[in-house]
Amino acid sequence: MVTKLKEMGYRVTLWVYPFVNTDSEVFSKESQYFIKAQNGSTAVNGWWNGNGAHVDFTNKKAQEWFVSRLKHIQNTTGIDSFKFDAGELGWVSRDFKLSDLSIEQTPVSLTQLYAQTVSQLGNMIETRVGYKTQDLPIFVRMLDKNSEWGYNGGLQTLIPTALIMSIGGYSFVLPDMIGGNAYKNFPSKDLYIRWLQVNTLMPTLQFSITPWDYKEASQE
Structure with missing residues (x-):
C-alpha cells in the first residue's frame, strides 16, 4: 500500500505513540526500556487503545531502541515520516520510577526527552507536545x-x-x-x-x- 501511495505522489506518514500494550510480544521481551513502578515491575497505565507500558525516554538505551525500530520501519517500507502522539505526563502511571532518578524532581522532562528523541527522525515529523523544545525544527500539533x-x-x-x-x-x-x-x-x-x-x-x-x-x- 505504501508503494502504491508513493507512486501516486503522496508522502506517507505513520501514526506512532510511546506505548506498548500488555498483550504485545514486545511488552515482555523489551521491558528494560519501559517506565517502572516503585516495586521494580513494569508500570502499566490505561490509554485510548488499551493498557500498556510507556517507553522511558530518560533511559538513553530506550531512546536508541525506539529510534532504531522506527528507522527500520522506514527502511523496509518506504515510510516518509511519522506523526507522534501523546507524550504528556498524564499518560504515565502515578506509581512511576524513571531510569534517570534526577529527573523525577521535574518529571515533565520526560516530555522534553520524548520530543528530542523523535526529532532525530527528520524535520517532517510532528508531535503534539513540547517542553523547552522550541529549538527543534519540527511541527508541533x-x-x-x-x-x-x-x-x-x-x-x-x-x-x-x-x-x-x-x-x-x-x-x-x-x-x-x-x-x-x-x-x-x-x-x-x-x-x-x-x-x-x-x-x-x-x-x-x-x-x-x-x-x-x-x-x-x-x-x-
Missing part, C-alpha cells in the same frame, strides 16, 4: 478541535491557540484538521469554508474531511 463554531474547542479557539503557541516560541504550528475532528458533528459547509480560510494563513494545511465531501457548489 494543536490538540483535537471540535467541529463547531465556539470556544468549546471549536473554530474560535484556532487563532488563540496558534498565537499562544507562537508566543511560547513554537514557530511550526500544525493546526488540527480543517473542519475539526467530526467526532460528534460533521461540519456544515459554512463552518468548513471558514475553517479552511483561517488555515490558509497558518504554516500548513491538514485535511481529513475533503472539499469533495461536499456538494459541487460548496467546492466552488
